[in-house]
Structures are given as structure tokens and as C-alpha cells.
Amino acid sequence: MNHLNIGIVAHVDAGKTSLTERLLFDTGVITRIGSVDAGSTQTDSLELERRRGITIQSAVVAFRIGDLRVNVIDTPGHSDFVAEVERALRVLDGAVLVVSAVEGVQARTRVLIRSLVRLRIPVLVFVNKIDRRGARHGDLLEAIAAELGPNCVAMGSVDDLGTPDARFEPFTGADAHFTARLAEAFADHGDAFVDSYLDDRITLTEADYRRELARHVEHAWVYPVFFGSAITGEGVDRLVRGIAELLPRVGAEAAEEPLRAVVLKIERGRAGEKIAYVRTRSGTLRPRAEVTLHRRDHGGAVIELVGRTSAVQVFDEGTRLRDADATAGTIAKVRGLAEARVGDQLGSADGLPTRGLFAPPTLESRVTPESPRQRPALHAALQRIAEQDPMIDVRTNEETGAISVRLYGEVQKEVIGATLADTFGLRVAFEESRPLYFEKPVAVGEAVREIAGDGVNFFWATVGLRIEPAAHGAGIVFRLGVRLGGLPLAFHRAIEEAVHATLRQGVHGWEVLDCAVTLTRTGYASPISAAGDFRNVTPLVVGDALKRAGTRVFEPIHRFELEAPGASAGAVVALLSGARAIPEEQSTRGDRCLVRGTIPAAEVHGVTRRLPEATRGEGVLVSEFDGHRPFTGHPLPTRPQTGPDPYDHDRYLLHTLGRVRGT
Incomplete structure (x- = not known):
């Protein structure tokens, strides 16, 4: 049997969970559609999700379309749970991007689109809520194309838009305008089909167009756009057909390859045992089998652990499970892997991500x-x-x-x-x-601590380090400036681990990033020196070198969209100015004004709290993390050190050894 794993992704309240319910209903998995408001949906299984009416954790449900088994991952829409979305995106074969026909392309939608495009995930767009007053069509298509690219192709038209009688009318191969639009979209990636389209002697069938469309969707070259309503069910049957015909399947041949699988979610059973949700990319995962788990530590090095599965269950229909081997393309609940963490890769470290898709919490x-x-x-x-x-x-x-x-x-x-x-x-x-701020070195700083008989060092280890700025996004880069082999490997490892651990707190208490650290000097006294000596002295060397280099504090910045009544424009601008925001674009739409720009993350909550008063309760602020910039306010933000403080020599020694110099 063929398998397909798709994600339902969208801005909050666009109708993701309602669409998932409709897909399960239309494919015969459930006989009654649950309600988000009533807390009766299949995927919002947590009591907290039912109470709040939002998706907090990604949930998996399954259905069949003919010989195709589809696993659907319903992801949170709220930006506070972006980590759940990231884990889902890494295991998808395709995605359904839900856009509200009323609210249109929103800030969160743009963030999701950028990630889908960057990962080259095949995408079907479903414009939901065509039956709602205020629903849009033409200008919404233009807005979607502006984000996804020009090769967004509407798969039909809408009659009676914005009314309860709204209908999606799919285009066919007999529609000359539609086939011309498809040929235009295909032209960027190969001439063969376009040549056939232009050749009067060749008659292309609807199946030819669907086949070529599927090829372009698989490579994320073209994005089909469907219209409908998850509540009424209008247009969902055409979306189901699109899922079956246009998104790439995982066939049985991948089961013969070596095991490679990803842990996308962890939960606990009734007895407290750990249960891992695992998406198998290739090979087969069986119960009572020994498997290796691979992950990256804070320094980026790959760690390998060994575990043994005790039970494997794959998703069958809806949320039901059955005991079976997890073959390529399946999502399974796996018990027995006590050391498993979210993001672990089973079987092989090949393709293990080096960085996240979205920014970490700010x-x-x-x-x-x-x-x-x-x-x-x-x-x-x-x-x-x-x-x-x-x-x-x-x-x-x-x-x-x-x-x-x-x-x-x-x-x-x-x-x-x-x-x-x-x-x-x-x-x-x-x-x-x-x-959460972070620090970057602004210059070059060097320091060394040597083995000495006068009691100055206290540790039987010589370590010299040079710290300097690194490229943006580099994180921590550790380099060797000494001959490999002059020091036992365990001592080298202790130094590198201590460097990464120390730089989690800089001179001002914030994590240090975009920093290159070069080991410039080493020495030891055999057989007295131990790895602990290097692990204890290295933080002091890091502290000395970083203080000499100096650091600059960077603050997180959000990109915002603020919509308010036009009459409140003056009050809105004053509010943003007081929050150190930088408006970059201001426009009007009817009696509403829209302001876009950047704002320090520290100020977002305060603006949100004061916005109702400034706009008579009619203002709406949406923001997303957009990067960092040097802190320009006053006073400079600091954070207390946790554990031994390597930037205060005497306190560090007192904490580590219980004594200081001269005692």
C-alpha cells in the first residue's frame, strides 16, 4: 500500500481543525463531524485544547483514499506553538495550506509559506470560508501568488461568493483559459509539454494535464489553489481528489532501504511510560528491535544512543491504532525508547538538521x-x-x-x-x-592559564583560547590552533564541551552567539592531569578572553502589522513611537489604517495591552519574530549568572574549589 503524510497548516482560526474533521467525514472515517467550539473534534484530544478551542499539540489521524493511506498532521495555528509546526514540517510529504477567504493572507500565513517554500514541500492551497460574508476571490489569489510565487493556479471558480449558497466550480480540460494557464505555469520547467500544447497535431487529454500538474506539484514548482468551506463541505471532495492525485506518495520499495526515521512527538502513557511518535522514511521499524538514536548536542556534535523498541503501533483510520511493523511512509507510536527525544533520528544520522526552521523562543x-x-x-x-x-x-x-x-x-x-x-x-x-537577549563579541580577545607551581592556577591543565566575531548565524565555531595529538583526545573533548557550556552565559549573562573560539595552547602533567582539570579551567580562560574581546547585547525584534480605525491613526503612531517601533509602511483601506514595521520584542506585550484604549477596542496587532538588532535602550539588560561565574575569578574558585587565591 502507498502512504502519504500531509500537514494541515494555517494562521490561527483559518479552519485547519474543521477541515481535518471534514476530510475524515468525507472519507468515511467518522459519521459525525465534531465541533471546535464544542471540543468534540478528533485531533484536539487534550482537555486543555477542548476548553480553549485551539490546537496546542500536533495530532495525527489517518484515512484512506482507494489504495492510498493518508496520515494527516493537524498543527497548531497560534504562533506560541511554532515549535510543534516545525516538527511537523520536517516529516511531511506534502501540505495543505489553509487560507481564510475573509481574513486572507495573514502574518502567520506568510511565515508558514516561507518555510514551506524553503523546504520545497509540495503544497495544495485550500481557501476556506467561501460561504462567509466578506469572502474574497480575485485579490486573494493575487495575495497568495505574491507570497508563494506566480505559479499559483486556481483549480476552479466560485459562484455566489460570500453567501451560504457559495459553490466551487472546478475547471476541466475543456476550459481553454484553464489549460492555457497550466501551460504557462509549466513553461518554466521543461519545454516538452509546452511544445505538445502548441502543436496543433497533438490533442492533449485532461489526464495529460493532471499528470504534468502532479509532476510540477511534486517538485514544488506549481501550487494548485482550491476553494471551499470546511463547515458546509463545499469543495472538499475536489481537495481530496487533489491530495490523492497531485501529492507524491511513498511506495513499498523504500522498505528495502536501511532504517531512517524521525521522532516528531513525545507523550506519556497511563503508567508514565514514554511513547514516541515516529515517522519512518525508509526501512522498517519492528517491535523488540535494537535501534540507534542520533541527535545533536548544543555544540552541533552528533550523539548516538542505543535503544530497544517494546511495541510498535501504526495509525489505521482516524485515531485508531493497530499492531504492525512501521514501514516506509508510516507514522507509528513506539514504546520502549526511554532515551528518545523530539527530533531524534533513528537508524542513521544522515540528514540530521543542523538548525531550526523557525527562530527559538524570544x-x-x-x-x-x-x-x-x-x-x-x-x-x-x-x-x-x-x-x-x-x-x-x-x-x-x-x-x-x-x-x-x-x-x-x-x-x-x-x-x-x-x-x-x-x-x-x-x-x-x-x-x-x-x-531573551544574546551577546556577540565585538573584537578579538586572548587568554591563557598555565600549570604553575605557585598555586595561581589550581588546575593541572594549560589552556589558551582566542575569541573573535564569527559570521552571522554561525553560532559557536570551535577551531584547533594547536597540533592534534599533543593532548589526549578526552582532554580535547573536555575543553570543547566546556567552551560551549560557558558561552551559554556571556559577560552580561546572555547566551553568546556568532563567536569563533580557537584553541591556541595546551599542556598537561602526566599522570596527574585529568579531564576534570581541563573542564574546570576552561571557563576561566573563556571568561578572561571574552572580557578582553568585549560583547554587544542584541535584542529580539518582531515584524508587526497593526490595523486600526483611521480616526485612531495619530494615537497609534504615538503608541508605536513610545515603544521604539519603526513604522515602515502605512496605508488605508476604507476607514481602516494599516501600519507595518518592526518593534522590539520587549515592547510587544505593552503595546498589545494599551492598544484597546488607543483605538476604542478596535485595533488588532499581529507580530512575528524577525531577527535581532543591537540594543539601543537604557539601561543595558543583564541576567544573573547561574552556577559558577567564570567572569569573576574569586567567586568561580570559591564555587568550584571552596577556596580562592591565597587561601
Whole structure:
């Protein structure tokens, strides 16, 4: 049997989950369509999802179209849960991008489109809500094409747009305008079909056009656009046909290749056991089989672990599972892999991603339990939550015991708080979220610590390092400026690991990025020196070198769209100016004004809170992370160091050895 894994992706409230329900209904999996508002959908299975009416975690359901088994991954639409979307995008064969015919292409839609195009994922566009008042067609097609590219092809027209009687009328091969549009879209990638189209002696059939369209969709050269309504079901049958005919399938031949699979989700069973959702790309994953797991550490090095599966279940229809081997193209629930984490690759490290599709969280918040005695339980609970979303990156101050988490937004904070209360019985308080800044070196700094008999070093290790700026997006680059072999490999590894660990906190307490570190000097005293000596002295060398290089603090910036009544334009501009925002484009549409630009992430929450007053409750602000820029405000933001402070020599030695120089 052939398999296909598709994702339903969209801006929040565009109708993703409703479309998933309609697909299950139209393919005979369910007999009654659930409601998002009523919390009765197949994919919103968490109690919290049902209460809030939003998708928080990606969910998998399955249906069949003839001999094709389709797994559908319903992803969150809210930007606070972008990490869930990233994990889904990495395992897809194709995607259905849902766009509201009323709201059109929104900020979140643009972010998703950029990722789909960058990954060259085949995409079918479904314009939903054609039955709603205010639904658009022509200008919406232009807006979609402006983001996806000119080769967006409407697969039909809409009658009675914006009314309950709205109908999608598909084009056929007999429609000369439609076939001409297809030929135009095909012209950029091969002349053979276009030559046949122009040759009067050749008659092309509708099957010829569908076959060529499928080839172009598979390579992400053309994007078919369907119209319909997930609520009424109009146009969904044509979308189902498009899924079966136009998106690329995974055949049985891939089962003969070596195992390669990806962990896309982690959950816990009733007994607390870990369950991994695994998408198999090639080979076969069987129960009671030994498998290798591959992941990257913070420094980018590949770590390999070994595990053994105890049970494997594949998705059958809807959310139902059956015991079976996970062959190529399937998504399975796998038990027994106690060490598995989201993003792990099973069987092979080939193709293991080096960086994320979306930016990491830009906010941080401190979490405090009702009672200090609950702090260990809170830390354990947050670690369990981090299994499902590693991006939250639980951080503990070793001196104060304070616990903090990384966040994408305030809704995610509310969800974590509700999960701690409902699942773990812990009631917590969150401090106001603050942005996550980072530091970059601005010059070159060098330092060395040598083995000495005067007690200055305290460690039987010589380490010299040079720190300098690296290219944008480089992260941490570790280089050898010494002869390999002059130091035991374990000592080299201890130095590199310590460099990466130390640079997670810079001079001002923020993570250091875009930094090149060169090992310039080494030495040891055999047989006294141990890896621990190098692991302990390296942070001091990093601290000395980074202080000499100096660092600049960068702040996260969001790109925003703010829509408000035209009469409020003056108040809106004043509000943005006070928030250090930079308006780049201002336009009017009827009696509404639209402002686009950039704003510091630290100011987004404040603007959102004050916007109703400035616009009489009619303003809407949407923002997405857009990058970083040097911090220009005052005072310079700092963050307390956690653990030994390598930028304060005496405190570091006191924390590490219990003594300082001269004692």
C-alpha cells in the first residue's frame, strides 16, 4: 500500500481543525463531524485544547483514499506553538495550506509559506470560508501568488461568493483559459509539454494535464489553489481528489532501504511510560528491535544512543491504532525508547538538521511554586513538559534555586501553567515575561592559564583560547590552533564541551552567539592531569578572553502589522513611537489604517495591552519574530549568572574549589 503524510497548516482560526474533521467525514472515517467550539473534534484530544478551542499539540489521524493511506498532521495555528509546526514540517510529504477567504493572507500565513517554500514541500492551497460574508476571490489569489510565487493556479471558480449558497466550480480540460494557464505555469520547467500544447497535431487529454500538474506539484514548482468551506463541505471532495492525485506518495520499495526515521512527538502513557511518535522514511521499524538514536548536542556534535523498541503501533483510520511493523511512509507510536527525544533520528544520522526552521523562543519567565518545598517537583514536572517541547529549555539558578523557562508568548505561558495544575497538581506563579537577549563579541580577545607551581592556577591543565566575531548565524565555531595529538583526545573533548557550556552565559549573562573560539595552547602533567582539570579551567580562560574581546547585547525584534480605525491613526503612531517601533509602511483601506514595521520584542506585550484604549477596542496587532538588532535602550539588560561565574575569578574558585587565591 502507498502512504502519504500531509500537514494541515494555517494562521490561527483559518479552519485547519474543521477541515481535518471534514476530510475524515468525507472519507468515511467518522459519521459525525465534531465541533471546535464544542471540543468534540478528533485531533484536539487534550482537555486543555477542548476548553480553549485551539490546537496546542500536533495530532495525527489517518484515512484512506482507494489504495492510498493518508496520515494527516493537524498543527497548531497560534504562533506560541511554532515549535510543534516545525516538527511537523520536517516529516511531511506534502501540505495543505489553509487560507481564510475573509481574513486572507495573514502574518502567520506568510511565515508558514516561507518555510514551506524553503523546504520545497509540495503544497495544495485550500481557501476556506467561501460561504462567509466578506469572502474574497480575485485579490486573494493575487495575495497568495505574491507570497508563494506566480505559479499559483486556481483549480476552479466560485459562484455566489460570500453567501451560504457559495459553490466551487472546478475547471476541466475543456476550459481553454484553464489549460492555457497550466501551460504557462509549466513553461518554466521543461519545454516538452509546452511544445505538445502548441502543436496543433497533438490533442492533449485532461489526464495529460493532471499528470504534468502532479509532476510540477511534486517538485514544488506549481501550487494548485482550491476553494471551499470546511463547515458546509463545499469543495472538499475536489481537495481530496487533489491530495490523492497531485501529492507524491511513498511506495513499498523504500522498505528495502536501511532504517531512517524521525521522532516528531513525545507523550506519556497511563503508567508514565514514554511513547514516541515516529515517522519512518525508509526501512522498517519492528517491535523488540535494537535501534540507534542520533541527535545533536548544543555544540552541533552528533550523539548516538542505543535503544530497544517494546511495541510498535501504526495509525489505521482516524485515531485508531493497530499492531504492525512501521514501514516506509508510516507514522507509528513506539514504546520502549526511554532515551528518545523530539527530533531524534533513528537508524542513521544522515540528514540530521543542523538548525531550526523557525527562530527559538524570544521570551523568558521565572516560575515559582506555591511552596518552596515544591521546587523539586516543579523542576521534574517542567522537565517532563520539555520532553514534548524541548524549546522551553528549563533553566535553574544553582545558587538561588530559581527556575525559568523559555516562551514564545503569553498563551504558551498560560498553557504551561494549566498543564502543571491539571496534570501534576502544582499551582505556580509566573513573573512577567522578559525578552531573551544574546551577546556577540565585538573584537578579538586572548587568554591563557598555565600549570604553575605557585598555586595561581589550581588546575593541572594549560589552556589558551582566542575569541573573535564569527559570521552571522554561525553560532559557536570551535577551531584547533594547536597540533592534534599533543593532548589526549578526552582532554580535547573536555575543553570543547566546556567552551560551549560557558558561552551559554556571556559577560552580561546572555547566551553568546556568532563567536569563533580557537584553541591556541595546551599542556598537561602526566599522570596527574585529568579531564576534570581541563573542564574546570576552561571557563576561566573563556571568561578572561571574552572580557578582553568585549560583547554587544542584541535584542529580539518582531515584524508587526497593526490595523486600526483611521480616526485612531495619530494615537497609534504615538503608541508605536513610545515603544521604539519603526513604522515602515502605512496605508488605508476604507476607514481602516494599516501600519507595518518592526518593534522590539520587549515592547510587544505593552503595546498589545494599551492598544484597546488607543483605538476604542478596535485595533488588532499581529507580530512575528524577525531577527535581532543591537540594543539601543537604557539601561543595558543583564541576567544573573547561574552556577559558577567564570567572569569573576574569586567567586568561580570559591564555587568550584571552596577556596580562592591565597587561601
